[in-house]
Amino acid sequence: MTMRLRQAIDKATVALAQAGIDSARIDAELLAAHLAGTDRGRLRTVDEPDAEFFSRFDELVQARCRRIPLQHLIGSAAFGPLDLRVGPGVFIPRPETEALLEWALAQRLPECPVIVDLCTGSGALAIALATERPQARVIAVDDDPAALDYARGNAASTSVEFVEADVTVPGLLPDLTGSVDLVVSNPPYIPLGAELEPEVAEHDPAHALFGGADGMSVIAPIARLAGIWLKPGGLFAVEHDDTTSRQTVQILSDTNLFTAITPHRDLAGRPRFVTACRTTTKESA
Template sequence: MRLRPLITAAAVRLAESGVASPLPDAENLAAHVLGVDRMRLALHPMIEADEAARFGQLVERRATRIPLQHLTGIAVMGEIDLAVGPGVFVPRPETELLFAWALAYLETLGHAHAPIVVDLCTGTGALALAIAHARPDAVVHAVELDPDAMIWTRRNTEARAADGDTPVTLHTADVTDSALLTELTGRVDLVVANPPYIPEAAVLDPEVADHDPHRALFGGPDGLDVIRAMTPNIARLLRPGGATAVEHDDTNGAGVAAIVTAAGLAEVTEHPDLAGRPRFVTAHSPSER
């Protein structure tokens, strides 16, 4: 049977269910069933009956607002695929912007020494592993507290190492603990973080509210509790001239900028996402302290 009419009907079904991106999701599910890249679906105009049945089942599950990534088992960051599922925060496309900034910053350092990178609240390991893949010379540390999330962190870390990427060192620790990574104090070139940052009263889509771990989502009444508490650690870890990039809720660009400024960091810059909403803040440790 022909594939495209099935995809069109699936997109209608998903739109009726309130899915925000019905056609891309339908196409991604079809590509998953066929084992091909979504961009190559045009090369597969036909689908077998058993594949069509499986596709229909996945569409119905997606219509109940189960996240697309839970159905395919994969999320993407940079050039790598990450295993995802219940118990861990699904990386968002918006974080690709922070990742791109991080790589550009590392390029400014050159390749004369192996840069030390720390990823706080690593979850799946998305930022840490994507940086390690793109910069095999980097020494990357990833910090996660939630044991359920750490199951996925370890799974992804082991998979990337098996594929030949530079191993990432994992730490089960609280990013707000003043004793965090004391052995790296004043030595880190770059700290990245995608912490829990959603204000507690926020109304979320079912994919997020019902499936992402609440511990990975909410950052107190204003969404800034974790960021406030971890920023002194970021300032302590950075070497003179080192940099940080922290993702935040789109209501909190100015708030995060104020927090990192109060911690003594400089060159504080607010960055928007592709929709123009505040998304992450970068800052540098003063060259002389």
């Protein structure tokens, strides 16, 4: 890394830290790497940038200081093995959801499973599962046209099928009844009134964040849909707020459609998602 570039990154780190950004050094380096067209780990090999580089770098740093999300500034977000295009109008996938992805990939499924991702947003879970299980039929559902535009672009090299629909509507997609092997979802689940970082409160779509007063208004109908769609022995995983693990377990239990209902923690040790197995009996939700 050249001396001038190092000094620019050092200066940016101070400015970002003063703006309240915990990951100031990482963000400064990622912004520099984005402009240099390289990876963060390769910055030391970058030749001396020109004046235009430093002018654009200052503009990006100032935007990040205004708490515009890093992912909006660089146009992408990492999720597991993926680098997804994101921007205004779509929820930015979080590292916490990678714990749910790891659980899903570790499950034993049929050779050609049917997988449904509800509230797909940028397509993160659906595309990651389709990439790792190329024989699967993967269906991704969301009711936001803007989010689906991002998701379709991100999924261009996969066979993921997209459906624009409201997952809270009873009887959705009846053709899937009893035919699905795995349902996953990272739905809106933040309780109304929760305090959020500016990057989230001001830039993620509210429709993708909030799940009613208690955060459960979307999780409950998703649980019923999963119970209807899943084959006996099929699997379900749903993310939730770190304050609502018990409520999520209770909702699944109350359907009388699931067994092996299990809460899980994310990579930071916080309660994050619940998994369950569809019973082998014929009750209806």
